[in-house]
Amino acid sequence: MVVAAPPDVVADVVVRQLAEHPDAVVTDVASVKSVVLQAITEAGADLGRYVGSHPMAGRERSGAVAARADLFEGRAYVVVPSKDSTRSAVELVRRLAVDIGCQVTTMSAREHDDAVAAVSHVPQVMASLTAGRLRSLSEHSVALSGQGIRDVTRIAASDPQLWTQILAGNAGAVRSVLREVYDELGETLAALEALGDDDLIRSEAAPGARKVLASLIADGNAGQARIPGKHGSAPTPYATVVVVVPDEPGALGRLFQHMGEAGINLEDLHLEHALGHPVGLAEISVLPAAAEPLREQLTTRGWRVH
Numbered sequence: 609m610v611v612a613a614p615p616d617v618v619a620d621v622v623v624r625q626l627a628e629h630p631d632a633v634v635t636d637v638a639s640v641k642s643v644v645l646q647a648i649t650e651a652g653a654d655l656g657r658y659v660g661s662h663p664m665a666g667r668e669r670s671g672a673v674a675a676r677a678d679l680f681e682g683r684a685y686v687v688v689p690s691k692d693s694t695r696s697a698v699e700l701v702r703r704l705a706v707d708i709g710c711q712v713t714t715m716s717a718r719e720h721d722d723a724v725a726a727v728s729h730v731p732q733v734m735a736s737l738t739a740g741r742l743r744s745l746s747e748h749s750v751a752l753s754g755q756g757i758r759d760v761t762r763i764a765a766s767d768p769q770l771w772t773q774i775l776a777g778n779a780g781a782v783r784s785v786l787r788e789v790y791d792e793l794g795e796t797l798a799a800l801e802a803l804g805d806d807d808l809i810r811s812e813a814a815p816g817a818r819k820v821l822a823s824l825i826a827d828g829n830a831g832q833a834r835i836p837g838k839h840g841s842a843p844t845p846y847a848t849v850v851v852v853v854p855d856e857p858g859a860l861g862r863l864f865q866h867m868g869e870a871g872i873n874l875e876d877l878h879l880e881h882a883l884g885h886p887v888g889l890a891e892i893s894v895l896p897a898a899a900e901p902l903r904e905q906l907t908t909r910g911w912r913v914h
């Protein structure tokens with residue numbers, strides 16, 4: 609039995625399900641694991657048949673209409689056994705994860721919570737903080753939003769109630785990561801203050817401060833490069849081809865058809881609307897070796913390729 613209730617109530621639901629179904633193995637998919645395990649243990653439930661878990665996949669929207677058949681494909685699924693979980697119960701949950709296409713990792717509740725603080729919970733806080741800055745911006749300025757802000761703020765559309773429970777349920781670990789961010793933000797701010805307002809374009813001005821800024825970006829490069837691709841492999845360095853797509857019915861369909869005719873596989877796609885123009889930009893990701901042939905083929909077929 610899989611319990612997918614909000615973190616604040618999930619332990620109660622698990623305890624009830626274990627009692628009502630004495631032969632069932634019960635797992636929950638809550639995004640926090642230590643507080644849930646602690647509450648289930650304190651309730652005196654049968655821990656042998658309980659195995660916590662957490663699919664590292666989800667969406668910023670909820671409900672059946674937001675469902676996607678391939679949501680779990682290639683994503684990490686953390687299995688978090690209690691100290692008393694039976695081997696067969698753990699195996700059953702592990703098999704469930706494999707069956708839905710996930711890569712299984714086993715961790716203790718503490719290890720899990722520390723890891724997700726860095727890879728999921730603090731990123732949510734940062735996305736919300738970044739998007740929150742946009743509230744008071746003029747229409748004119750918000751209209752300039754490009755792919756950068758879209759990339760870093762997608763999850764800012766997440767459910768406030770759910771995330772309040774997640775952050776509160778992992779407060780200690782989230783606090784530790786945020787303290788480090790806070791310190792680095794302080795250093796960044798100090799560097800910008802050292803530069804002053806007039807010296808910004810003079811490279812000899814405050815070299816120490818420029819070094820702090822360069823390190824900030826370089827550290828981000830190094831961290832970002834560590835994010836694995838799907839199935840835990842190194843991220844595939846796709847090449848991007850940008851194509852101008854007229855804002856008219858069937859245009860994208862034609863583009864895909866032409867790619868198919870050229871025998872080139874689409875790996876990923878981003879669409880962007882060009883400000884004030886009746887066209888969009890399709891950012892097509894393909895394997896690097898396919899980028900040049902794709903440019904040629906599309907140009908031959910009359911597409912404007914950047």
Ligand SMILES: NC(=O)c1ccc[n+]([C@@H]2O[C@H](COP(=O)([O-])OP(=O)(O)OC[C@H]3O[C@@H](n4cnc5c(N)ncnc54)[C@H](O)[C@@H]3O)[C@@H](O)[C@H]2O)c1
Nearest residue numbers: 612613614615617621637638639640663665666667670671
């Ligand atoms: N959304 C994600 O991306 C994601 C990913 C992985 C894990 N999770 C975890 O999955 C769980 C559900 O999240 P969601 O995004 O699907 O939320 P959701 O709000 O879409 O779904 C929660 C469901 O729980 C039900 N519910 C609420 N209170 C209940 C109670 N007392 N007893 C029984 N059911 C109750 C609600 O009716 C709703 O159907 C959370 O614990 C969350 O941490 C979410």
Ligand SMILES: O=C(O)C(=O)C[C@]1(C(=O)O)C=C[C@@H](O)C=C1
Nearest residue numbers: 639663664665666667668728763
């Ligand atoms: O990508 C999203 O929208 C998510 O909700 C994903 C995400 C994550 O941070 O990876 C968010 C919270 C869940 O606990 C698990 C997955």
